[in-house]
Amino acid sequence: MHKVLVLVGSLRSGSINRKLAGALEKLSSDRLAFTYAKLGDLPLYNDELWNDPPAAVTKLKADIEAADAVLFVTPEYNRTYSSIIANALHWGSRPYGKNSWSGKPAAITGASPGAIGTAAAQALLRSVVLHLDSVVMGQPELYLQVKEGLIADDHTITNEGTEKFASGWINAFADFIDKHK
Ligand code: FNR
Secondary structure, three states, X not given: OXXXXXXXXXXXXXXXHHHHHHHHHHHOOOOEEEEEOOHHHOOOOOHHHHHOOOHHXXXXXXXXXXXXXXXXXOOEXXXXXXXXXXXXXXXXXXXXXXXXXOOOEEEEEEEEOOOOOOHXXXXXXXXXXXXXXXXXXXXXXXXXXXXXXXXXXXXXXXXHHHHHHHHHHHHHHHHHHHHHO
C-alpha cells in the first residue's frame, strides 16, 4: 500500500475537485492510502515566516517527505491552477536547499464544469512541478469535465466509461509509484 499525499486546490465544501479526489481514492483503495493536505491552514507565502515557521508549514513539508507520492487535483482559475496549490508549492520548495518536492513521484489531474477539463491549468502546473524536481507521471492524462451528478455523494462515478477511464488512470499512478518510489 503506497501512502499518497493529496493536494486539492479548492477550499469549497462542494468542490468538484474534492469529489474527484474522493472518487480516485475509492477506485484505488486496495493499492493507495490517501491523506489530504490541509492547504487552507497555510498562511500566504512570506519568506520572513521562516524565522519561526508556522506549524501548518512544517507539517506540510513533513507530510510531503513522509509520503510515497503526491497527487495534485486542481481546479482551473483563469486558465491556470489555483492560488492554493501555488502557495503550497512555494512553501514546500523552501527554505533554499530544502525542497521537499525533490524526487517525489507525482501525478496531476483536475475537474472543471468546462469542456477542457482543466487542461490549461494542468499543463502549467506540470511545468512547475517538473521544475521542483518531482518525478511526474506523463501518461495517461486525466482531464475531467464534471457535470451535476457525475460524481455521487459516496464518490461513485456514475458514468461507466468515465469510471473505467479514471480507474485506469489511478491504477497507472499506482504502477508509476511502484517504479519510482
Ligand atoms: C473559474 N472557472 C474556470 N473553469 C475553467 O474551466 N477554466 C477557467 O479558466 C476558469 N476560471 C475561473 C476563474 C475563477 C476566479 C473561478 C472562481 C472559477 C470555473 C471553475 O472551474 C469552477 O468554479 C469549479 O467548480 C472550481 O472548482 P471546485 O471549487 O468546484 O473544485
